[in-house]
Amino acid sequence: MESIWYKILGAIITVIVAFIVGLTYMGLSRKITARIQNRKGPPFYQNFIDALKLASKTSAIHHGFMQHVGPAFMMITSIMSVLVVPILTGDQWFSNLNFKGDLIFLLYIMVFGPLGMALGAGQTGNPNSAIGVTRGLSQMVGFEIPWVMALVALMMQYKTTSIVDLINIQQEQGVWLMFSSPFAFIAAVLAMLGMFRYSPFDIVGAPTELASGPVSENGGKYLFTLMSSNSIFAFAKLTLYVDLFLGGASNIVELLIKTFAIYLIPMLYGTVSPRYRTEQAIKYFWGWPLFFGFLALLYAAIF
Amino acid sequence: MINDKNSQKIVDIIQNWSRKHSIWVLAYGTGCGAIEIPPTMTSRYDAERLGVRGAATPRQADVLLITGYLTTKTLKRVIRVYEQMQDPKYVIGFGSCTINGGMYYDSYNTIKVLDKYLPVDVYINGCMPRPEAVLAGFGKLQQLIAEGKANGATKYKENLEWYKGNQKKIIPNWVMPEYNW
Numbered sequence: 001m002e003s004i005w006y007k008i009l010g011a012i013i014t015v016i017v018a019f020i021v022g023l024t025y026m027g028l029s030r031k032i033t034a035r036i037q038n039r040k041g042p043p044f045y046q047n048f049i050d051a052l053k054l055a056s057k058t059s060a061i062h063h064g065f066m067q068h069v070g071p072a073f074m075m076i077t078s079i080m081s082v083l084v085v086p087i088l089t090g091d092q093w094f095s096n097l098n099f100k101g102d103l104i105f106l107l108y109i110m111v112f113g114p115l116g117m118a119l120g121a122g123q124t125g126n127p128n129s130a131i132g133v134t135r136g137l138s139q140m141v142g143f144e145i146p147w148v149m150a151l152v153a154l155m156m157q158y159k160t161t162s163i164v165d166l167i168n169i170q171q172e173q174g175v176w177l178m179f180s181s182p183f184a185f186i187a188a189v190l191a192m193l194g195m196f197r198y199s200p201f202d203i204v205g206a207p208t209e210l211a212s213g214p215v216s217e218n219g220g221k222y223l224f225t226l227m228s229s230n231s232i233f234a235f236a237k238l239t240l241y242v243d244l245f246l247g248g249a250s251n252i253v254e255l256l257i258k259t260f261a262i263y264l265i266p267m268l269y270g271t272v273s274p275r276y277r278t279e280q281a282i283k284y285f286w287g288w289p290l291f292f293g294f295l296a297l298l299y300a301a302i303f
Numbered sequence: 304m305i306n307d308k309n310s311q312k313i314v315d316i317i318q319n320w321s322r323k324h325s326i327w328v329l330a331y332g333t334g335c336g337a338i339e340i341p342p343t344m345t346s347r348y349d350a351e352r353l354g355v356r357g358a359a360t361p362r363q364a365d366v367l368l369i370t371g372y373l374t375t376k377t378l379k380r381v382i383r384v385y386e387q388m389q390d391p392k393y394v395i396g397f398g399s400c401t402i403n404g405g406m407y408y409d410s411y412n413t414i415k416v417l418d419k420y421l422p423v424d425v426y427i428n429g430c431m432p433r434p435e436a437v438l439a440g441f442g443k444l445q446q447l448i449a450e451g452k453a454n455g456a457t458k459y460k461e462n463l464e465w466y467k468g469n470q471k472k473i474i475p476n477w478v479m480p481e482y483n484w
Contacts, residue, residue: 030351039349046354052321053365058390061362128360212359219362219389 011083011096015232018082022231023047025238025260029267036271047231051224059220063124070120071218071225077113078229081106082236088255089167089248101161103151106240113229114140121214132213135278136204142285143194143201149293150188154244157181157300163240167248178245183296185245189265190289194281195237198270201281209275238262315451322365322391323448324354326441329364329388331381334371336398336431348434355441361387366444369421371431372400372413378420379474385421392456393448395440396423399430406430419469422455 027047034041061067084102099105114136121129154177155161158169170177178185194201205213215226238259242249246262249255276284330340343350344357358364361384373381385394396417399405404415417423424447427440447453459466471477 034349034351037346039346040352041349042351042354042356046325049321049325049354052317053325056318056321057365060389207357207359212363215363216360217362219360219364223363 007097010087014082014087014096015079017087018232018235019228021256021259022233022235023051023228025234025263026231028260029263032267033271047227051227054220054224054227057220059222061217061219061222063217066119066123067217068120068222070117070123071222071229073116073120074113074233075225075229077109077116078232078236080109082232082239084109084163085236085239086164086167086243086248087239088252089164089171089243089250098163100165102163103155103161107148107151110237111140111144113233117214117226121217124217126217128211128216129214132204132206132210132216135206135210136214138278139194139201139203139281139285142282143191143289146187146285146289146293147191147195149290150184150191150296151244153184153187153293153296153300154181156297157184157303163243167243170247176245176247181296181299183292183299187289187292187296188241188245190292191285192237192241192262193266193269194285196234196266196270198266200270200273200276202270202275203278203281206275234263235259319449319451323445326353326355326366326444327358327364328355328366328368329358329361329384330368330370331384332370333373333377333381334398334400336370336400339397339431339434339437340368340370343434343437348438350438350441353438353441353445361385362389364388365391366393366395367421368395368397369401369417369423370397372398372405372407372410373417374412375414375473376412378414378470379479381421382470383479390456391453393424393444393453394421394455395444396426397437397440398432399428402426402428414473420466420473422459422466424453424455 024044024047027042027044030046031041031044083096084098084105086096086098118133118137121133154166158166160166160169166177170180173180197204204210205215210216215223218226239255241262242255242258246258249258330337332340342348344355350356361367365388367381367385367388369381385392394417396402400407400413401417401423404410404413407413408415414420425440425444427436429436432440444453
């Protein structure tokens with residue numbers, strides 16, 4: 001009984017840690033982008049100032065019920081997905097509320113928030129929002145397929161749908177899954193490029209083209225909710241990658257190093273790339289990532 | 304405790320500090336001054352290090368940057384944009400044209416004094432102001448925000464009838480909704 005209280009308390013702390021770490025990573029990405037562009041750039045805590053300012057603005061916007069609920073959907077999704085991902089392995093506080101079959105649950109819940117946001121953005125009546133939503137859903141069709149194939153390959157190969165089991169397998173074998181099932185890792189990393197929506201896959205927000213897309217009618221507290229949910233979601237996804245492919249983390253420092261190393265991939269790729277058009281992005285995901293997904297499935301079926 | 308004057312003062316200081324260091328600008332490129340915005344934002348002058356950043360839509364913006372002259376036709380759009388912005392909001396008048404008409408002082412279809420139609424917090428002088436001047440203008444706005452003196456929006460609400468009267472005098476076919484705060 002006591003272990004459940006540990007888990008719940010750990011889960012609450014996890015959400016706070018995810019918020020802080022996610023915002024810091026976004027701030028660091030702004031700083032690194034600025035340094036690559038030969039600028040000084042904002043301080044790494046700039047996103048916290050932005051969040052504080054957005055939270056203290058008024059939000060006198062009303063377009064209908066779903067518009068208010070859309071950002072809440074995003075927040076719920078982020079918190080639910082961060083709660084089922086084990087943050088630290090072998091720790092009674094931060095193993096979190098995972099259960100058998102949480103990989104399948106995650107596959108479903110990660111799509112839930114964007115769909116809710118799409119409903120909310122549709123109700124604002126802003127044409128930019130509508131275009132952003134259609135682009136986002138098309139892009140999701142693109143990157144979800146290699147991502148699901150990578151996860152299914154892992155599930156087939158190790159005959160489990162639990163993240164904790166996968167971590168235990170890596171610890172028993174002494175080899176990270178990124179080496180023992182490399183094709184799944186490649187497919188998952190290529191899918192992650194679309195998941196994080198940095199350029200060249202920033203076709204949803206598309207600054208200067210779509211005026212920030214689905215969130216174009218959201219200001220003040222709505223934008224704060226979206227910003228914090230994005231940071232929590234980013235942390236959840238990064239931790240999931242570390243758990244699946246990099247053998248998990250046993251303490252917080254190891255976790256931060258590993259997640260930041262994963263985070264550098266989409267960020268650095270984004271700083272040197274221009275934006276794709278929608279059909280180019282989908283064509284990209286249905287090219288090499290899909291090929292590596294098939295290879296991963298074959299690899300899993302043969303070995 | 305909640306309506307206590309001293310605790311409100313502390314909250315104001317924290318909020319003003321965050322507003323000061325995070326200015327999201329909606330650059331309304333009405334006139335030729337808009338050409339000075341890209342160098343201000345990019346590598347050479349890098350306004351982002353001061354927390355100044357472009358916002359995509361009026362809903363997300365804090366500062367409306369009126370870059371140069373305003374024709375009566377664009378004034379209508381600017382008013383709509385300004386009224387869509389969320390409090391606290393500020394207006395920067397950019398270039399001589401917003402102060403006294405500048406080189407368009409005798410034009411038949413541009414407005415001469417922006418302050419009659421929208422409450423301007425900071426003027427940036429020059430035709431056109433260089434990026435250094437723009438950064439100095441942002442610095443002045445930051446100083447006003449920190450002191451709590453950048454209250455153009457409250458001025459607009461208090462003198463709404465005067466502003467609306469001036470706007471309706473110059474815009475002949477007024478089809479916009481009426482607001483009352």
